[in-house]
Amino acid sequence: MAVQEFISPTSLSEAQLVVGDGAASSWLAGGTDLLVGIRLGARDPARVIDLKQIPELTAIEIDETSVRVGAAASAFDVLHNSDVPSLFPGLAEALNLIGSTQITGRCSAGGNLCNASPAADSIPALIANGAQCRILGPDGERTLAVEDFVVGPNQNALASGELLVELILPRPPAGTSDAYLRLTPRTEMDIAVAGAGVSITVDESGTCTAARVAIGAVAPTALLVEVAAQALVGSQLDQAAIDAAVAAVRAAATPISDKRGTAEYRTHVVGVLVSRAIANAQARIQEARS
Amino acid sequence: MNKPLNKMAVQAIINGESTAFLCSPGQVLAEVLRDELELIGTKIGCNTGDCGACSVLVDDRLVCSCLVLAAEVEGKSVQTVEGVANGGELHPVQQKLLEHGGLQCGICTPGVVIAAKALLEHNPDPTEEQARYWLAGNLCRCTGYDKIIRAVLDAAKTMRGEAA
Numbered sequence: 001m002a003v004q005e006f007i008s009p010t011s012l013s014e015a016q017l018v019v020g021d022g023a024a025s026s027w028l029a030g031g032t033d034l035l036v037g038i039r040l041g042a043r044d045p046a047r048v049i050d051l052k053q054i055p056e057l058t059a060i061e062i063d064e065t066s067v068r069v070g071a072a073a074s075a076f077d078v079l080h081n082s083d084v085p086s087l088f089p090g091l092a093e094a095l096n097l098i099g100s101t102q103i104t105g106r107c108s109a110g111g112n113l114c115n116a117s118p119a120a121d122s123i124p125a126l127i128a129n130g131a132q133c134r135i136l137g138p139d140g141e142r143t144l145a146v147e148d149f150v151v152g153p154n155q156n157a158l159a160s161g162e163l164l165v166e167l168i169l170p171r172p173p174a175g176t177s178d179a180y181l182r183l184t185p186r187t188e189m190d191i192a193v194a195g196a197g198v199s200i201t202v203d204e205s206g207t208c209t210a211a212r213v214a215i216g217a218v219a220p221t222a223l224l225v226e227v228a229a230q231a232l233v234g235s236q237l238d239q240a241a242i243d244a245a246v247a248a249v250r251a252a253a254t255p256i257s258d259k260r261g262t263a264e265y266r267t268h269v270v271g272v273l274v275s276r277a278i279a280n281a282q283a284r285i286q287e288a289r290s
Numbered sequence: 291m292n293k294p295l296n297k298m299a300v301q302a303i304i305n306g307e308s309t310a311f312l313c314s315p316g317q318v319l320a321e322v323l324r325d326e327l328e329l330i331g332t333k334i335g336c337n338t339g340d341c342g343a344c345s346v347l348v349d350d351r352l353v354c355s356c357l358v359l360a361a362e363v364e365g366k367s368v369q370t371v372e373g374v375a376n377g378g379e380l381h382p383v384q385q386k387l388l389e390h391g392g393l394q395c396g397i398c399t400p401g402v403v404i405a406a407k408a409l410l411e412h413n414p415d416p417t418e419e420q421a422r423y424w425l426a427g428n429l430c431r432c433t434g435y436d437k438i439i440r441a442v443l444d445a446a447k448t449m450r451g452e453a454a
Contacts, residue, residue: 003316006298006361028359035318035357036338048315050362076351100427101405102345102354188426189340 022161030106071110090178124197137162179280305373342428371400394432
């Protein structure tokens with residue numbers, strides 16, 4: 001079997017028409033997972049539907065309340081957008097870590113999310129920022145939080161024929177910043193042993209008023225750890241609060257042992273990464289205020 | 291499958307020239323460049339986007355041509371290593387790779403040339419660290435990278451009009 005058909009719709013309605021019930025079709029964004037999957041025999045679509053000629057799928061739009069990133073917008077385009085990297089430095093850190101320059105030029109946050117690797121870098125950063133998925137399907141539109149979009153290793157919540165149109169991130173309120181950190185044996189071109197995405201809001205008195213903490217590569221899916229966020233909110237981000245958040249993420253982690261690290265090592269490291277990501281986000285907030 | 295694959299007609303600008311070619315819907319750009327258009331400067335190494343040997347520019351964006359479907363470049367501009375030199379005159383990146391001995395077996399070189407040229411167009415004055423990160427997706431098993439990096443930084447100097 002091989003790809004029999006390549007279609008490049010130019011509108012959402014045309015995409016829905018060509019995908020029909022979705023049988024034997026694959027959406028193509030940057031292709032950095034799909035084309036590798038086809039080459040290795042893991043994916044076998046008869047029809048490939050390119051999404052990059054659909055304006056909504058590659059647009060990056062910013063208004064007073066939200067930032068909308070088309071699901072097929074490349075990481076390179078997001079990283080070179082005039083506003084997104086300063087609004088979400090942690091999301092930019094995560095996207096910049098996906099593969100080489102060549103891969104960053106093609107891969108997309110939407111594709112990274114749909115591919116649903118437990119170690120995906122952009123997913124904890126998206127969860128930390130409260131990103132929502134706008135999904136279009138044969139039965140209409142629905143919205144799903146990123147933390148609910150991935151349902152298992154390499155499994156997402158899209159039904160056959162459904163399309164992830166865009167990621168909607170609420171615009172961060174004043175005094176908010178994010179950070180993403182991962183551990184890899186190399187500094188570049190590697191897959192996370194553990195990852196941590198954090199977004200915090202700190203008021204003028206130094207009190208943390210909102211927080212979201214997400215961890216990656218330490219469970220079947222990236223996780224939003226609400227207990228960790230609760231440990232931070234209301235605190236001055238003092239050592240006791242950080243220690244409680246670290247304990248919470250270590251308790252939430254259920255990693256596997258593999259060649260990249262043992263379960264014990266991953267559990268330890270994810271706590272360290274969360275504490276450092278909190279410090280990085282806090283430093284960014286202070287820097288913006290000074 | 292006994293059913294013949296549908297061939298698609300694609301029109302693109304390749305190294306500045308309007309070019310038409312036929313491809314199968316699932317055929318990747320690297321294969322079409324080499325097998326249909328006889329632009330065999332572009333090498334296929336891993337065929338899974340890890341090694342960078344097949345690097346080309348599509349609308350000035352650095353990509354692995356093994357991870358781009360040929361049908362995707364309809365209406366776009368593609369630059370391969372064959373389009374880098376100006377006739378007999380080498381591009382500074384090529385000239386400096388030659389001078390610094392930044393290649394041995396040569397398989398990675400076309401991809402390195404394209405990626406380095408893209409770097410210097412994007413950032414005319416990269417630090418060594420920036421150059422190393424930008425080129426991290428171009429694997430070389432001969433040089434140990436040091437001579438490649440020196441050549442690229444030297445080419446950057448030349449392109450900025452500074453004396454070597």
